[in-house]
Each structure stands twice: as C-alpha cells, then as structure tokens.
Amino acid sequence: MNVLFxxxxxxxxxxxxxxxxxxxxxxxxxxxxxxxxxKEEGRKVAxxxxxxxxxxxxDPAARIDRFLEYFTxxxxxxxxxxxVWKLEHILDVRDTRFKDEVKxxxxxxxxxxxxxxxxxxxxxxxxxxIYKVIRHFYLLGKKTHSLYVIMQIQMILPLVMKEAEAFAxxxxxxxxxxxxxxxxxxxxxxKLMHGHETRxxxxxxxxxxxxxxxxxxxxxxxxGPGGNVGRPGDAIKAxxxxxxxxxxxxxxxxxxxxxxGEELGEVAEGVGAAxxxxxxxxxKIEESLVKYHIPINAVIVKEDVGDAVSxxxxxxxxxxxxxxxxxxxxxxDRTKEGDKVVIAGIGNTIGVGQ
Amino acid sequence: MxxxxxxxxxxxxxxxxxxxxxxYPDIAYIVLLFGFLxxxxxxYALVQIRMRLSKLRIVVPPVTxxxxxxxxxxxNVREFQRGDYxxxxxxxxxxxxxxxxxxxxxxxxxxxxxxxxxx
Numbered sequence: 001m002n003v004l005f006x007x008x009x010x011x012x013x014x015x016x017x018x019x020x021x022x023x024x025x026x027x028x029x030x031x032x033x034x035x036x037x038x039k040e041e042g043r044k045v046a047x048x049x050x051x052x053x054x055x056x057x058x059d060p061a062a063r064i065d066r067f068l069e070y071f072t073x074x075x076x077x078x079x080x081x082x083x084v085w086k087l088e089h090i091l092d093v094r095d096t097r098f099k100d101e102v103k104x105x106x107x108x109x110x111x112x113x114x115x116x117x118x119x120x121x122x123x124x125x126x127x128x129x130i131y132k133v134i135r136h137f138y139l140l141g142k143k144t145h146s147l148y149v150i151m152q153i154q155m156i157l158p159l160v161m162k163e164a165e166a167f168a169x170x171x172x173x174x175x176x177x178x179x180x181x182x183x184x185x186x187x188x189x190x191k192l193m194h195g196h197e198t199r200x201x202x203x204x205x206x207x208x209x210x211x212x213x214x215x216x217x218x219x220x221x222x223x224g225p226g227g228n229v230g231r232p233g234d235a236i237k238a239x240x241x242x243x244x245x246x247x248x249x250x251x252x253x254x255x256x257x258x259x260x261g262e263e264l265g266e267v268a269e270g271v272g273a274a275x276x277x278x279x280x281x282x283x284k285i286e287e288s289l290v291k292y293h294i295p296i297n298a299v300i301v302k303e304d305v306g307d308a309v310s311x312x313x314x315x316x317x318x319x320x321x322x323x324x325x326x327x328x329x330x331x332x333d334r335t336k337e338g339d340k341v342v343i344a345g346i347g348n349t350i351g352v353g354q
Numbered sequence: 355m356x357x358x359x360x361x362x363x364x365x366x367x368x369x370x371x372x373x374x375x376x377x378y379p380d381i382a383y384i385v386l387l388f389g390f391l392x393x394x395x396x397x398y399a400l401v402q403i404r405m406r407l408s409k410l411r412i413v414v415p416p417v418t419x420x421x422x423x424x425x426x427x428x429x430n431v432r433e434f435q436r437g438d439y440x441x442x443x444x445x446x447x448x449x450x451x452x453x454x455x456x457x458x459x460x461x462x463x464x465x466x467x468x469x470x471x472x473x
Contacts, residue, residue, distance in 0.1 A: 033406070169415070176417075176434065177437070177439065178417050178434060178438075178459060179439070179459050187440065190440065190441060194441055224439065225439035225442070310415075311415060311417045311460070312459060312460045312461065313460060313461055313462075313463060314460045314463075316460075351438070351439045353439050353440060353442055354441065
C-alpha cells in the first residue's frame with residue numbers, strides 16, 4: 001500500500017499538469033460533441049424550413065453551406081472619423097446580400113417569411129462559428145500540449161455553451177416565426193400603436209401618431225410580423241426632423257441583459273439610448289438628440305441571453321403592461337400636456353404585428 | 355465495448371475475491387479492491403455516456419397562442435401554429451360573430467424551486 005502511495009505521489013509530481021490537461025481536454029471534447037450536434041441540427045432546421053416555405057426547385061444544401069461560412073469585414077479604424085457611415089454601408093451591403101441569398105434559396109417565400117428565414121440562417125451561422133472557434137482551441141491545445149491554450153477555452157466554456165443553447169432554441173423560434181424575448185420593446189410599441197394608422201418612416205420601420213395622456217406620441221417600431229429589427233436610428237431621426245426638433249422627449253424601450261439573481265421580466269428605468277447592435281443606430285439617435293437638445297429616457301425589461309433569443313416567456317409578456325405604466329409615468333412626470341413625445345420600441349419584431 | 359469488458363472483468367474479480375476470502379484473505383482483499391474500483395469506474399463512465407446522450411437532444415418548449423374576442427371577451431388558448439403572430443385577425447367569434455384576434459403568444463417554463471440565498 002505504501003509503495004502504491006509513493007507511485008501515485010511521484011506520478012502526480014511529474015504528470016500532474018498533463019493529467020489536469022487531459023481532464024480539461026475531455027471536458028472541452030464533450031462540449032464540442034454537443035456543439036457539433038447543435039450545429040448540425042441548425043443546418044438541418046434551416047434546410048427543412050427553406051424547402052418547406054421556399055419551395056426551392058433544387059436542393060438548397062450547397063447554398064446553405066456556403067451561407068454558413070459567410071463573413072463580414074469591419075471597417076478600418078485607424079482614422080476613426082466617419083467610421084460609423086463606413087460601418088453602416090458595410091452592414092447595408094451585408095443585409096442586401098443576405099436577403100438576396102435567401103430569395104434565391106426560397107423563391108416562393110413572402111417578405112415576412114424571407115425575414116424569418118434570414119434570422120434562422122443567421123442563428124445557424126452563429127452556431128457554426130461557435131463550433132469552429134471551440135474546435136480550433138481544442139485542436140490547438142491538443143497539438144501544442146499547452147495547458148494555457150486549453151484553460152482559456154475551458155474557463156469560458158459554460159458561458160459559450162449557454163449562448164449556443166440559446167441559439168439552438170432561437171432556430172426553432174425563427175423558423176416558426178414565434179415572438180422572442182428580444183422583441184419585448186417591439187411588443188410594447190405594438191400595444192401602444194394598435195388600432196391607430198401606421199406609416200412607413202424608415203427602412204423596415206413604422207410609426208403611428210397616438211394620443212397619449214394628453215400628449216401626442218409618435219410610436220416607432222420595426223415593421224412586423226417578420227423577423228426584423230428595422231432602422232430605429234433613421235426612424236427616430238426622421239420623426240424629430242419632421243417636427244423640426246419640436247419633441248419634448250424620446251423614450252426608448254428595449255430588452256436588456258439581466259445579472260444573475262435579478263428577476264426575469266424586471267422593469268427598470270434610466271437615461272440614454274437603449275439600443276444594442278453595432279452602434280450605428282445609437283450614434284444616429286444621439287446625433288439627432290444633441291442637435292435639438294432633446295432629453296432621452298429608457299425603460300428596459302431584464303432578461304437572460306437565452307430568453308432574449310428563444311420563444312417569448314410568460315414573465316416577459318406579462319412585463320409589457322408594467323412597461324407601459326412606467327412609460328406613462330415618465331411622460332407624465334417630465335412633459336407638459338400638448339407636448340410631442342417619441343416612444344420607440346426596440347428589438348426584433350418577429351411574431352409581433354402592429 | 356472496452357467499458358463493458360472492464361465491467362465484466364471487475365464483476366468476475368469481485369466474485370472470485372468473495373470465493374477465496376476465507377482461504378486466501380490477503381489476496382482476496384486486493385482482488386476485491388480492484389473489483390470494486392473497476393466496477394465503480396465502469397458504472398460511472400456508463401452513466402456519464404447515458405447522461406451525455408440524453409443532453410444532446412434539443413428540447414423545444416411548448417408555445418401557446420391566446421385568441422380573444424374584443425367584443426365579448428371570449429378566450430381560446432391553443433398550441434402555436436406557423437403563421438400566428440400577435441395582433442393577427444382570425445376567424446369570427448363563435449359567440450358574437452365579431453372578429454377574433456391573437457392577443458398573446460408565449461411559453462411557460464415551470465422552474466424548479468429556487469435555491470434560497472440570503473442576498
């Protein structure tokens with residue numbers, strides 16, 4: 001027994017790190033196995049949906065595979081002046097290219113279905129990318145026998161897996177056109193504008209003029225029910241310009257990531273432009289606000305990254321009425337009767353009409 | 355395959371160890387130790403594989419659509435169907451013949467009782 005103890009002791013002295021690396025590699029390998037399954041599932045769901053909705057004459061598999069490898073190169077930032085417009089241009093080209101590809105894959109799809117298919121493919125693309133990055137570090141760690149290469153991926157693995165699971169859930173939601181957690185802001189705007197006439201204000205965005213607590217509210221949201229975030233930056237700018245800057249306040253509503261321990265669907269209030277994405281829309285909104293010195297308020301609905309891209313949860317749906325009450329309070333407290341306010345519901349409007 | 359072989363050999367070692375326990379106790383203890391270790395490792399690995407396979411499936415949560423009549427408040431809740439969206443107008447109401455509308459689409463998640471923490 002003593003000999004056995006010494007043997008184990010010596011083995012752990014010389015091979016301890018190697019054993020630790022093997023355990024980590026095995027853990028990463030297990031997750032990689034699951035990621036591969038999820039990625040394949042994503043590809044399958046996208047292919048089936050395209051075949052079902054788009055009624056493509058030829059097999060779209062090859063085109064889907066090409067789409068999954070699609071990349072976007074961001075603008076050069078050495079001279080940052082004007083970078084936003086360069087980024088906007090690249091994103092526009094990307095968007096047009098994606099829509100064209102989807103139309104080629106699914107010629108029979110209408111606009112709503114095209115948007116949903118685009119979102120489905122984007123989720124499949126994200127899964128493909130996550131899988132490839134994890135595989136890269138796994139193979140690199142195996143090749144170099146470096147504990148530190150493996151360690152950095154093993155440490156963030158739980159968060160990466162959480163994101164991958166979220167995208168896996170999102171796939172089905174996008175394929176079926178179900179509302180998602182990110183659409184909380186769009187749902188609030190839809191509730192406010194429902195029953196009022198809407199008009200197109202910017203690309204993929206609508207606005208409705210709604211009487212609101214003695215004020216005139218211009219309610220803005222992405223045009224639903226297809227999967228779409230619209231151009232809220234252009235829409236808010238257009239509304240402000242139409243009114244020559246005579247707007248007393250802008251209120252933005254969006255879903256925001258919650259911290260662990262916070263309740264799902266919790267509503268919070270603050271100031272600033274509540275909008276995610278690459279930053280182009282936020283920049284445009286802030287530019288317009290500064291030009292006319294318009295105050296901006298934000299109301300957010302807190303949710304997990306998984307809930308943001310998976311089918312809308314009841315807790316988030318129930319929070320919509322609370323958000324409306326909060327917006328009312330903000331408008332009543334900070335504007336006068338007869339004022340004009342802009343209320344913008346930000347987020348993906350999939351499964352939400354107007 | 356290897357796991358099953360380890361399991362079979364470990365079980366055989368356990369049986370053999372028990373059979374020689376009275377005649378050769380010193381050898382029997384070592385054989386029993388290896389038998390127990392082998393069985394434990396094989397069972398653990400098999401359970402892990404089973405758990406990993408069950409984890410592989412992507413569970414699609416059930417999503418419900420609520421349809422309401424604004425006039426008589428008649429409510430109908432059914433499973434989500436492709437093409438449903440919030441504020442979509444549907445067939446006339448069974449009671450008052452007014453148009454019905456989808457007022458809610460969501461999924462309900464029954465969460466396990468939350469761990470209590472003092473913060």
